[in-house]
Structure formats: C-alpha cells, structure tokens
Amino acid sequence: MPFHGEERIWVGVVAAMAVIFLAALAYAAWVVGLQVPGGDVQLVEPQKALQELKPGVREIAPGRYEVIIVARMWQWFPSNITLVNPVEVKFRLTALDVIHGFHIVGTNVNVMVFPGYVAEITWRVPQDAKGKYLVVCNEYCGLGHQNMYGVINIIRY
Amino acid sequence: MENPNMFRIEDRVAKVALVFSYVLLLLGGLFGFLQVLSRAPGMPRLETPQLYYDGLTLHGVALAILWTAFFIVALAVFVITRELKINMNAPLLRGGCILAVGGSLAGAVAILTGQATVLYTFYPPLQASPLFFIALAVILIGTWLISAAVIEAIWRWKKLNPGKEVPLATYGVFTTIAIWLLATPPLAYAVIARSLPMSLFNAPVDVLEWRLWFWYFGHPLVYFWLVPAVTIWYTILPKVLGTEVYSKTAAKAAFVLYLIASVPVGLHHQFVDPGVHPVYKYLHTVLTYLVAVPSFITAFNVIATLEKAGRMRGGKGLFGWITALPWGKDPVFTGITFAIILFGIAGFSGVVNASFNVNYNVHNTAWIVGHFHLTVGGGVTLTFIATSFLLVPLLFGRDYVGKKFLIAVPTLWFVGQLIFGISYHIVGLLHAPRRTYIAEAGYLNDPNLLNSLHLVGQWIPWLQLGAIGGVIFALGGALFLLLTFATIFRGPRIGLSGGELQISPTPGPATIFDKLGLLALIAIVIIVIAYSLPAVEIYSRGLSPAPPYWPSGAPAG
Incomplete structure (x- = not known):
C-alpha cells in the first residue's frame, strides 16, 4: 500500500x-x-571563581558594559546593578556551588550558569529599555531557590 | 472460557505493572495538585519549600518517568501476547518487573524522606542520598530485562513467520522499546559512573559532560511515551470506530522516523548552555525538526481516519463527518481524540522549543511546563487513561463500575489541561520561571518592588488560572482512579471470550519496513554523528568537575 x-x-x-x-x-x-552561547569558554575552579573573576560592573566605553556575576545558593553577586544609557552589555557568569539559571525577565538574556565554566552572553539593549528588570534564577538550585533574584535598573537621560 | 489462558505469567506481569502505574499516577498526581495551588499567589499555600521541592521531585519521577513506563510495560506485554500469540521469556519479564517495582519503591522512600530533593533531572552537583541513585540504577536494569523479553519475543516471531509483515501495533511496541534501548545506556553512565560516586564519596562532577548524557536520554524519553500513544491512535482508535487506519504505510513511515530521529536531538535542551558550539546545537535543531515530521504525518493520518469513520456514520459535507462521530458517547473515542487535540496544541509549542535562538524566550520558563503537561500529561496520559477503559476489563476480567461517569473523566481532564496548559504557556512568555515556588518568592511579596518591575505583576492572574485548570484535571484523575480501583477489586466479573482479539489491520507480506535491524543501525549511525561532535568538543577541552552541595546549601563532605 x-x-x-x-x-x-x-x-x-x-x-x-x-x-x-x-x-x-x-x-x-x-x-x-x-x-546562542558558544563553545569558546573559560574553565574555572568553582572555589577560586570569586578571586579569578572579580565580579562587578565595568563600563568599557560609553554605553558598553562588561558585567561579571557570580552565583551561589541563593544569591547573585552583585544582585543590584545600575546601567546608565546602556547600548551593549556583555555578561560573564559562573557559579560557586551548583547549577543556576540567569534570566532577565522581559529580555533575551537567558543563560545557564555552571560551576566550573564561565558563560558569556551579549545583550544588545533595546533603545526603549528603561526602569527595573527582575533577574530570576530559573534553574532549581536548592531549597531557597525561589529567593534567588536581583534587579537591573536601567537609567536613561 | 473455551481455552485456558496461555499467557498466565505474562498477564500477571501486565496486571502488576498496570496496578503499579495507577498507584504512581495517584502519588504523583496528589503532589501535582498541592503544587499547582501552592505556587499560585493568593491561592492556599499548602506546602513548605522543603515539601514543595520533595513533592516536585516525586511528581516528576513518578509521573514523567514511572507512570508512563509501567503503563507501557503492561501495554507492550498485552499487545505482544495477543497479537503475536507467543509466550514471552518469563524469567526476564518477572525479574525485570520485580527490579523495576522494587527500585521505584526505594526511590520513592528516598524522595519522601527528604534525602533526594533534586527534582527529576537530579542535576549534579546537587547532592542526594546514594539510595536514590541506586534505586535509579536498579529501575534501569529492570527495564532492560523487560525490553530484552519484548525484543526476544518479536525476534522469535519473525523467525517463525518469515516473509510476514510485523503487525502495526507490534511495530509500535518495537519502536518504543528500541528507542528506550538506544536512549538509556548514556543515562546509566551518568547515574552509575558520575552521580553515584558523587553521592558515595563526594566525587566532583563535570556539569556539562553530565548534562550532555542526561539530555541524550531526556529527549528520546518523551518519544518513549509518545510512540505507544501514537500506536493506540493508529490501532485502537480506528478499532473503536469500527474501521482501520487511513494509511498503514504512512503509519509505519512515521514509526521509522521516530526511531531514527528521536535520539540525536538532546542539545535542544542545552541551547543556552555554555561550552557547546552553536553549529552542533543548530544540527540538533535540524534533527528535531526532522522528528516533528512523523508527528505531522500522524496528524494527517489520524484526522483522515476520523473522517473515514465519520463518513461511514453518514456524515456529509466538509465538516459533517466531525459531528457524526460519537463525541460524549464513547469514553474511549472521546478520551483519545481529546488527547490528540491536546498533543496537537503542544506540538506547536514544541517546535518553538526546538528553534535554536528563539528558545531564549522560553527556556526554563513556565511555557515549558505548559508544553510538557499538554504532551505527556495531555496527549499521552489521557490516551492511556482512555485505553484503560478497555485494557482493565480485558486483563482483570471485570466490567467497569460507574460506566455512566466514565465520560466525565476525559472531559474534566481535557478542560483542565487546556486551561492549565494555555495559562502556563502565556505566563511562560511573560518569563515566569519553571520549577520555582513562586508564591514564596521575595519579589512577589514586596508590593513596592513588584509594582516597579517589568512584567512580573502580570504573572499572577495566569498562575491563578493555571491553578484552577490543575484542580479541574486533578478531579478528572481522582474520578478515574476511584472508578478504576473499584473495578479492579470490586467490578462485576465478566467471562473473557477466548476468541480472537484483533488490534492491528490484517498484516500483509513483509516490506522494507520489516528490516528492523537495518533501521536500528541507521538510527545508531545518525546518533554517532550528532553526538560525537559535542562529545569530542567537551572531552578535548578537558573536564572541569565541581564538588557537590546539599539542597540545604551546605557543602557535602
């Protein structure tokens, strides 16, 4: 047939x-x-990640930021980030303990954060992005998972 | 009964597997009910975070992995014995069943005592008790013994019937078991060589390597559930309508495509993982699209079959055949077609999930929860529930009690799943995270913060609507289990006619589709191509293992 x-x-x-x-x-x-995140990654020992990566926000050129974030149960570090007139933001992320998920609610920034690996993702910030954006952990990371969040505040003038 | 049952042992295994599958549906469903209410803001908060995540672990393990697997064992044994009319290897079947049931009980104990609060994906380096991982390993070995019994029986039948076509339902069973056997060895490696040493000796685990092999298994798992449901749509659905499937050839082509393309697609769960080349991820998008093709073929074939049945009943015109079908009258027909509609909706969201960079918008959001509740909870589970209305009387020799209430089961399940599924798809597009006790989250309980955030406030009504949908289909499930257990233990006895039970269309001579070994070989070649690329990348870079932590936040060891 x-x-x-x-x-x-x-x-x-x-x-x-x-x-x-x-x-x-x-x-x-x-x-x-x-x-999508690629194969070109830095490896890092989870215990040494804080010293090696030096988390924080750096403005490399006007509007161009590099944001380095370290995750641990149940905190983003840093968790409150202010960006002034951002155009492009490169995020570099790793974890000290277990797997976490970095998602800025309302944007395309959504990446897995692994202990042992440094994830990289570049966000081309839409021109109308303004105000407070919630950062959630979207991968289960233990009993306090629901309280792992941060805020990204975008200021424009 | 004219002839004594020649499948006493097989039927006993099928009955044990079937009853155990219903126990798991009850256990997993109970926690689903508690969760869907608890996580919606403003609804009764029935759980502590510990119980929420323990329950979520059990919900996933008991329903996604075990309820489906045990039902499939019962179905496979029933189909093989009734259709091929041969006995199965009793020690393999019995031994496998004992290991699978024993392993499941041990795993449930580990989860319910809070020793494995790691969800059903148990991603390392989240630590859990060795009991949990040993239980998983034992279940796996059990399933391999049962699979061996199925494959051996089909092999023996083929040798006894050279030149004869494998009947359609048996063909579906073969595809199902072959997918399981292709998919599980890397999972066994991840569990036995990585997770178990982690739980016993606090050995560090490389997260990326582990996820590669877990998701190698994780996606074919969904086809392991789906193919038996599709088998039922191709055989039992036309049967209850008094007809045959529209195109047997297209049905077999669909099974072949499921077999060769359902495994090499796991990277579509890892699009946003660091450390895997985008081209490899894209290759898995292409292959995932390929495995969507048999589902589209199935959609055509099933609808054409329904049209044939509707026209047989006097349906005229473009749509008259639809109203001519026994909607609301026959619970088996109604349940299976409702299941197909739910699966159809989820098929579209599945294509979105598979779509490479589009996945940014849905990865780990409630959209995914909506998607797989409509697939495994809708398309698959409702098909299995409706099939139970036939299978339970045939296996237990008892007539269903409360027959006039049976139609309420698929109706409640369908309406509830639809409300739940659509709500969770929408709240997922608003980026509400999955696997999170959202109602307890700090940002939702701080009105000042909540009002200043983009999108988050809009989650609340959809989560509440999802909870209402969840309660509705939980009611359908409770009614189903009540009637089914009452039937199994108290239903009026019926004499089983020893007569022929034809499940599939009458088989013809063997075709290219019956070269089962060749098809399995093609599947293996595609898997090797699709997985050697990321595997070489990950191993040649060198692993970066991370030490384990307990879900409480404490370092292990």
Missing part, C-alpha cells in the same frame, strides 16, 4: 515549512547576530 497523493502533498508542505523556519533561525543567528 503506497502513500496517498494527499499525503505526499502534506509531507511536502511540512518539509517546505521546516526549511523556511530553519533558514530564518540561521539568518537570525549568523547574520543578525542573535547567537
């Missing part, structure tokens, strides 16, 4: 849709630059 004619058409439509979607995703990643 062969495939029915309508089924062939249907499979063709599905395959065409898949190809279009895949092309769109590749375009967004490699042309527009909305790339």
Whole structure:
C-alpha cells in the first residue's frame, strides 16, 4: 500500500515549512547576530571563581558594559546593578556551588550558569529599555531557590 | 472460557505493572495538585519549600518517568501476547518487573524522606542520598530485562513467520522499546559512573559532560511515551470506530522516523548552555525538526481516519463527518481524540522549543511546563487513561463500575489541561520561571518592588488560572482512579471470550519496513554523528568537575 497523493502533498508542505523556519533561525543567528552561547569558554575552579573573576560592573566605553556575576545558593553577586544609557552589555557568569539559571525577565538574556565554566552572553539593549528588570534564577538550585533574584535598573537621560 | 489462558505469567506481569502505574499516577498526581495551588499567589499555600521541592521531585519521577513506563510495560506485554500469540521469556519479564517495582519503591522512600530533593533531572552537583541513585540504577536494569523479553519475543516471531509483515501495533511496541534501548545506556553512565560516586564519596562532577548524557536520554524519553500513544491512535482508535487506519504505510513511515530521529536531538535542551558550539546545537535543531515530521504525518493520518469513520456514520459535507462521530458517547473515542487535540496544541509549542535562538524566550520558563503537561500529561496520559477503559476489563476480567461517569473523566481532564496548559504557556512568555515556588518568592511579596518591575505583576492572574485548570484535571484523575480501583477489586466479573482479539489491520507480506535491524543501525549511525561532535568538543577541552552541595546549601563532605 503506497502513500496517498494527499499525503505526499502534506509531507511536502511540512518539509517546505521546516526549511523556511530553519533558514530564518540561521539568518537570525549568523547574520543578525542573535547567537546562542558558544563553545569558546573559560574553565574555572568553582572555589577560586570569586578571586579569578572579580565580579562587578565595568563600563568599557560609553554605553558598553562588561558585567561579571557570580552565583551561589541563593544569591547573585552583585544582585543590584545600575546601567546608565546602556547600548551593549556583555555578561560573564559562573557559579560557586551548583547549577543556576540567569534570566532577565522581559529580555533575551537567558543563560545557564555552571560551576566550573564561565558563560558569556551579549545583550544588545533595546533603545526603549528603561526602569527595573527582575533577574530570576530559573534553574532549581536548592531549597531557597525561589529567593534567588536581583534587579537591573536601567537609567536613561 | 473455551481455552485456558496461555499467557498466565505474562498477564500477571501486565496486571502488576498496570496496578503499579495507577498507584504512581495517584502519588504523583496528589503532589501535582498541592503544587499547582501552592505556587499560585493568593491561592492556599499548602506546602513548605522543603515539601514543595520533595513533592516536585516525586511528581516528576513518578509521573514523567514511572507512570508512563509501567503503563507501557503492561501495554507492550498485552499487545505482544495477543497479537503475536507467543509466550514471552518469563524469567526476564518477572525479574525485570520485580527490579523495576522494587527500585521505584526505594526511590520513592528516598524522595519522601527528604534525602533526594533534586527534582527529576537530579542535576549534579546537587547532592542526594546514594539510595536514590541506586534505586535509579536498579529501575534501569529492570527495564532492560523487560525490553530484552519484548525484543526476544518479536525476534522469535519473525523467525517463525518469515516473509510476514510485523503487525502495526507490534511495530509500535518495537519502536518504543528500541528507542528506550538506544536512549538509556548514556543515562546509566551518568547515574552509575558520575552521580553515584558523587553521592558515595563526594566525587566532583563535570556539569556539562553530565548534562550532555542526561539530555541524550531526556529527549528520546518523551518519544518513549509518545510512540505507544501514537500506536493506540493508529490501532485502537480506528478499532473503536469500527474501521482501520487511513494509511498503514504512512503509519509505519512515521514509526521509522521516530526511531531514527528521536535520539540525536538532546542539545535542544542545552541551547543556552555554555561550552557547546552553536553549529552542533543548530544540527540538533535540524534533527528535531526532522522528528516533528512523523508527528505531522500522524496528524494527517489520524484526522483522515476520523473522517473515514465519520463518513461511514453518514456524515456529509466538509465538516459533517466531525459531528457524526460519537463525541460524549464513547469514553474511549472521546478520551483519545481529546488527547490528540491536546498533543496537537503542544506540538506547536514544541517546535518553538526546538528553534535554536528563539528558545531564549522560553527556556526554563513556565511555557515549558505548559508544553510538557499538554504532551505527556495531555496527549499521552489521557490516551492511556482512555485505553484503560478497555485494557482493565480485558486483563482483570471485570466490567467497569460507574460506566455512566466514565465520560466525565476525559472531559474534566481535557478542560483542565487546556486551561492549565494555555495559562502556563502565556505566563511562560511573560518569563515566569519553571520549577520555582513562586508564591514564596521575595519579589512577589514586596508590593513596592513588584509594582516597579517589568512584567512580573502580570504573572499572577495566569498562575491563578493555571491553578484552577490543575484542580479541574486533578478531579478528572481522582474520578478515574476511584472508578478504576473499584473495578479492579470490586467490578462485576465478566467471562473473557477466548476468541480472537484483533488490534492491528490484517498484516500483509513483509516490506522494507520489516528490516528492523537495518533501521536500528541507521538510527545508531545518525546518533554517532550528532553526538560525537559535542562529545569530542567537551572531552578535548578537558573536564572541569565541581564538588557537590546539599539542597540545604551546605557543602557535602
């Protein structure tokens, strides 16, 4: 019993849709630059991460920030961050203990934070981003997980 | 009964597995009910954080992994014995069942006594009691023995029936078990070589290596649930409507695609993990899209089958066949079609999840919770519930009690899942995190902070609506379990006719689809290609192990 004619058409439509979607995703990643975290990572001993990474906020050039954050049960360090007229923010993150998840609510910044690895993600800040954004831990990290949060305050003038 | 049951041992194993699956559905469902209320702000907060996360662990392990697996064991044994009419290897079957049940009980003890508050993904370096990991290893070994019994029976049947086509339902069972056997060895490595030494000796674990092998298993796991449900849609659904599947060829093609493409897709759970090259992640997006194709084929085939059945009943015109179907009359038909609708909705959100950089917007949000409740909790579980209405009487020789209430079960389940699933998809797009006791979170209990934050205040009504949906389908589940346990222990006895029970369309001669070994080999080749790339990357960079911590925050050791 062969495939029915309508089924062939249907499979063709599905395959065409898949190809279009895949092309769109590749375009967004490699042309527009909305790339996922990559293979080029720094390794770090969890116990030495605080000394080696020196968490904090640095403005490298006007509007260009590097933010280094260290996670531990159940805190982001630093957890209150103020950015003035940000254009691009490079986040570098690692954990001292278990896996955490760094998500700035309302943005594309969503990355896993591992002990032993330094995750990197660059946020091109939309021009209308302004005010207070919640940072949640979105990976279960123990009994106080729900209280692991921070705030990013974006000031514009 | 004209002939004595020649499948006494097989049926006993199937009955034990079936009853145990319902016990797990009860246990896991109970905690689901407590959670969905507790985590919604303004709803009764019934749990402490410790109990919430213990319960969440049990909910995931008992429902996602065990309820499905035990039901599938019962279904597989029933299909093999009734369809192929051959006995199965009794020591393998019995031994596997004892190990799987024993391991599950030990695991439940570890979780309920607070020694394994690590959720069902048990990501290291979160520490748990060795009992939990030993239990997992024992369950795995048990499932391998049962799988061996299934594969051996099909092998023996093929040798006895050269040139004959494997019947469709058996084909589905083979696909299911083959996926399980392809998927589980790396999980066994992660559990036995990494997690167990961590729990016994506080050995550090490399998080990325562990997650690579866990998610190698984690995604085919969902096809291990789904393929048996699809098997039921292709065989039992047409059967209860008095017809056959629209296209047997397309059905088998779908099974083949599930077999070869369901394993090499695990990186789509790791799109936002550091340390894996984007091209490898993209390759897994492509392969995940490939495994969506059999689901689209299935959608066409099932709807065409329903149209055929509707027209047989006198349905006319473009939509008349839909209203001609026995909606609300036949609980098996109604349950299975409701399940298919829920799965269809979740199929679309699944394509979003698989979509590489789009995943930023949904990764670890409540969207994912909505997605897999509609798939495993909707499409799969409701299919299994509706199939129980047939399977329980056939196996236990007892008629269902409270037959006129049966239709309420799929109705409540469908409505509840729909409300829950849609609410959680939406609150996920608003970036509410998953696996979090949200109602206890500091930012939700500080009105000044809450009002100043983007989006967060909008979570509350959706979480509350989700809780209402959860309560509705919990009621459906409670009714199902009440009627089913009453049937098993108190239902009126019925004589089982010793007659033929035909599940699949009449098999023809063997085709290319019956070269099962070749298909498994193709699956292995694709897996090796898709996984050797990230594996070489991770191992050649060198591992970076991290020492364990207890969920209480204390370092282990």
